[in-house]
Amino acid sequence: MRVKFKYKIQTYCGTLDNLVFGSYRSGKICIARKYFYPKRTEQNTSFGLISKNIAKLWKAGSEDFKNQLKIYSRWYKIYNSANNSSPPGAYSLWVKIIYEWAKNENINLKNISLEEFLILGTAIHTIINCVDNGYLTPIPNYEVLTASF
Secondary structure, eight states: OBOOOSTTOOOOOEEETTEEEEEETTTTEEEEEEOOOOOOOHHHHHHHHHHHHHHHHHHHSOHHHHHHHHHHHHHHHHHTSOTTSOOOOHHHHHHHHHHHHHHHHTOOTTSOOHHHHHHHOGGGSSHHHHHHTTSSOOOTTGGGOOOOO
């Protein structure tokens, strides 16, 4: 439904009193709708399990590996990103790497343990392995990033 406000307020974006307000046409129109909590589906549950498992693996990784992933991120920004964009974060790069690796190796990320990862994940245990195996884009001097996961 279209909403009109008092006191010369033209529009509002956000949630208030179980209503969601949206601003459209450069703030000239405000539309409200009732907020519905999304239903839990099998896909939501699966995605949540995978995300928690990836976070556990990340937490178990060495600080040197994480720092070198941050270094790679900064170098990637210098050599490949547009000037006005921020570099990808180390964790987002980790998620990209592990999803690509799991897809190529047919690994189920829902229930892979740290021990299984350390045995099966040799292709992504170092930044240099990630680049050499195609999980990260090659950049100059990536060969020095050799810290193990």
